[in-house]
Amino acid sequence: MTIVELQKEILKIKKEKDICILAHSYQAKEITEIADFTGDSYNLSVQAKSAPQSTVLMCGVRFMAETVKILSPQKTVLLANPSAGCPMAEQMDKELIEGVKQQYPDHTVVAYINTTAELKTICDVCVTSSSAVNIIRKLPEKNILFIPDCNLGDYVAKQAPDKNLKLLQGGCPIHARVSAADVQRAKRRHPNAEVLVHPECMPEVLALADFIGSTSAIQEYARTSEKTEFIIGTEISIAHHLSYDCPKKRFFPLSKNLICPNMKATSLVDVFRAISGSGGEEIQLDDETIRKARRCIDRMIELG
Numbered sequence: 408m409t410i411v412e413l414q415k416e417i418l419k420i421k422k423e424k425d426i427c428i429l430a431h432s433y434q435a436k437e438i439t440e441i442a443d444f445t446g447d448s449y450n451l452s453v454q455a456k457s458a459p460q461s462t463v464l465m466c467g468v469r470f471m472a473e474t475v476k477i478l479s480p481q482k483t484v485l486l487a488n489p490s491a492g493c494p495m496a497e498q499m500d501k502e503l504i505e506g507v508k509q510q511y512p513d514h515t516v517v518a519y520i521n522t523t524a525e526l527k528t529i530c531d532v533c534v535t536s537s538s539a540v541n542i543i544r545k546l547p548e549k550n551i552l553f554i555p556d557c558n559l560g561d562y563v564a565k566q567a568p569d570k571n572l573k574l575l576q577g578g579c580p581i582h583a584r585v586s587a588a589d590v591q592r593a594k595r596r597h598p599n600a601e602v603l604v605h606p607e608c609m610p611e612v613l614a615l616a617d618f619i620g621s622t623s624a625i626q627e628y629a630r631t632s633e634k635t636e637f638i639i640g641t642e643i644s645i646a647h648h649l650s651y652d653c654p655k656k657r658f659f660p661l662s663k664n665l666i667c668p669n670m671k672a673t674s675l676v677d678v679f680r681a682i683s684g685s686g687g688e689e690i691q692l693d694d695e696t697i698r699k700a701r702r703c704i705d706r707m708i709e710l711g
């Protein structure tokens with residue numbers, strides 16, 4: 408079967424079974440093409456809430472499918488490839504953070520959405536990369552324990568200097584791989600290009616960037632900019648998608664190492680198997696986890 412034939416088959420089954428397909432922007436083009444909605448973590452969580460379909464198929468990583476289930480417990484939520492997890496989301500568990508909370512009892516716990524449903528049950532507010540600065544500025548509390556990404560936390564702390572952020576050593580192993588030397592090398596090769604980076608990168612990388620933003624913000628900036636060359640400092644798929652969106656512009660990945668194997672784990676065949684009932688995994692969360700984890704996601708949507 409060709410890719411186009413498989414896409415047609417998926418679209419046919421999707422229509423027959425009335426299934427909504429959500430794809431994170433790091434998914435491959437053949438998947439984003441058949442998705443009802445593609446976006447960053449924040450857009451996906453909002454979209455999941457308003458989707459009219461009773462079944463949602465998530466093409467992304469596990470915490471994203473869990474977020475959909477928390478927001479829409481009555482829906483059947485499928486993760487297209489059950490092995491797709493986010494290493495950052497699994498770095499800190501509930502027991503560890505319960506211990507840290509005891510050391511900082513007067514701190515509000517702000518969790519990046521890249522956390523497990525279980526960990527979210529003991530956090531106060533969730534944020535995504537596109538909403539973190541805005542939400543933290545709006546919070547009435549001054550003392551904040553920000554988990555798990557210390558690079559995003561450092562970026563937020565600089566943008567909200569009146570807040571007191573306590574950070575832990577966690578983060579995305581893919582974005583953290585990029586160094587200031589990579590940026591300098593890319594700038595030497597492409598002197599006319601603007602450098603657009605994700606806030607999960609190291610502070611010294613952010614310091615050399617022309618623009619810092621979530622995956623959707625980077626895409627929007629590049630699409631609407633009058634400039635024609637860009638160095639893209641986030642998962643490599645964003646440079647690929649942008650070159651299809653704007654074929655007259657040039658997009659250079661900041662590093663060839665910016666490949667997330669978990670985001671790449673889902674194939675079009677996985678989507679076909681999940682939608683036709685022979686693959687994927689249905690996300691199961693107990694009522695108490697959903698109820699407790701939902702509080703901090705609802706607060707994120709309210710404040711965001």
Ligand code: 13P
Binds near residue numbers: 449521620
């Ligand atoms: P955003 O989609 O919020 O930009 O996050 C990127 C990411 O690493 C998702 O896993």
Ligand code: SF4
Binds near residue numbers: 468492521579582667
């Ligand atoms: Fe997790 Fe980083 Fe991969 Fe996103 S890019 S899923 S944060 S490991």
